[in-house]
Amino acid sequence: MMIRCKHAYGINYQDWQSNKVEASQRKFDHDAFYKKVRTATLPGPAKELHQAVVKLFVDSLVQDKRQSNKFKPISLFSKWLPSQDSYLNRTTSLFDDVATQIYHMDHDTVQRRPLLHARNYLRKAYISPLRKYAKIVERLMSEKKWQEITYPKVPSVCMTRNATNFKKHDEGRYLAYLKGAAAGETKINVSALKPHEICFPSHKQAKALPPDLANAQWEAYVAKMQKSGVLNNAVAISDVSGSMRGEPMNVSISLGLLVASLAQPPWKDHLITFSADPQYHLIQGSNLAQKLRNIARMNWGYNTNFDGVFNLILTTATHYSLKEEDMPKTLFVFSDMQFDEANGGYMPTTAFERIKKKYADAGYEMPQIVFWNLRDSSGVPVTITDEGTALIGGFSGNLLKIFLEGADFEKDWEMVKHTPKMTPVDTMRKAIDHERFNVLRVVD
DSSP states (O other): OOOOOBOTTSOBHHHHHHHHHHHHHHHHHHHHHHHHHHHHTSOHHHHHHHHHHHHHHHHHHHHHHHHHHTTOOOOSHHHHSOOTTSHHHHHHOHHHHHHHHHHHHHOSSOOSSHHHHHHHHHIIIIIHHHHHHTTOHHHHHHTTOGGGOOGGGSOHHHHHHTHHHHHHHSHHHHHHHHHHHHTTSSOOOOTTOOHHHHHSOOHHHHHHSOHHHHHHHHHHHHHHHHTTOTTTTEEEEEOOSGGGTTHHHHHHHHHHHHHHHHOOTTSTTEEEEOSSSOOEEEOOOSSHHHHHHHHHTSOOOSSOOHHHHHHHHHHHHHHTTOOGGGSOSEEEEEEOSOOOOTTSSOOSSOHHHHHHHHHHHTTOOOOEEEEEEOSOOOOOSSOTTOTTEEEEEOOOSGGGGGGSTTOOOOGGGOOOOOOSSOOHHHHHHHHHOSGGGTTOOOOO
């Protein structure tokens, strides 16, 4: 027997439900129509880019489904495709366009509401099974399958964001994993993390992250960079003066510690800070936190004496009678580019030219100097044509390897050729002339 009930306002419940479904379907048709209009009216280059992204997802998802049927490894395209109800899909219709193409590839018939059927088909036939097959961490977490999480395969950002959850729900396995990672017995991913993100996580994360996680991530990061060997003859000049407050200070300390950790004696574990009286400082500490505190407490002033820093390097070299091969081939200057003028007043030459002459007078070959601008400031110590220099900004640790012996952008950042006379313009060209950018065009 069917029971008919009344809504509070006297409306028949079944009629109310029917009207609700119809309203939802009308909204669906309305949104789908305007998404189609937006996509169809995109400018030519934007439309081509959108279609290329859709094709990339379609081809990859189809390939992943074939691979999963053969129990072979698959990509993470199923993870990164925006969900149906996400803001990105509402604004770009990426999920809808991928769903439509895949549905038409697998079906000959056309349904009354093709987009609705295409969405359901993509989700049930591709996204859900592929995410399950790939053991996406977020999926396992939502299903409370903590014991099935393979920690060595957890991406670096996911590991940092969910450290609290791992410790709360799977403390024994998680802490044992961190202990093994710190000892180098198991793998920990750091590819997506930058040095300062490991050393100085956000205030919210810092309270929750286990100390062993940061130590393990830092050791893995250093080991990863050490494989190339390109930083063996480099020294870092970390500016921690008053003008570096905030994130630039954190980045200066982090990148300085990275270069010092990778350098060979007598430069290993040494940093130079900018001040009126620059100091050559030995980094001390048994773990990451202690080393960071040690660097932060180095003597520094409220100005940056550029000449004094390089005088200190030359004094150290002559004191130990270092050979040319023992000298640093690259000097990284992590600062905000607010350099003092030597002796004050007007300078007929740039700061770089003065240092170049001092190196030549001491009998050493001028190393390449990388001026890494950690803040948006206007002080530039070299001109665009000064040879043996590079002007860069950003925080990527892997980017460091580009400026040693003229390394090009290649997979794993391998060194492929030697160009010792690099200028700031050459550095820029290396970044934008890579083949990966060949498909891009400037549209006026």
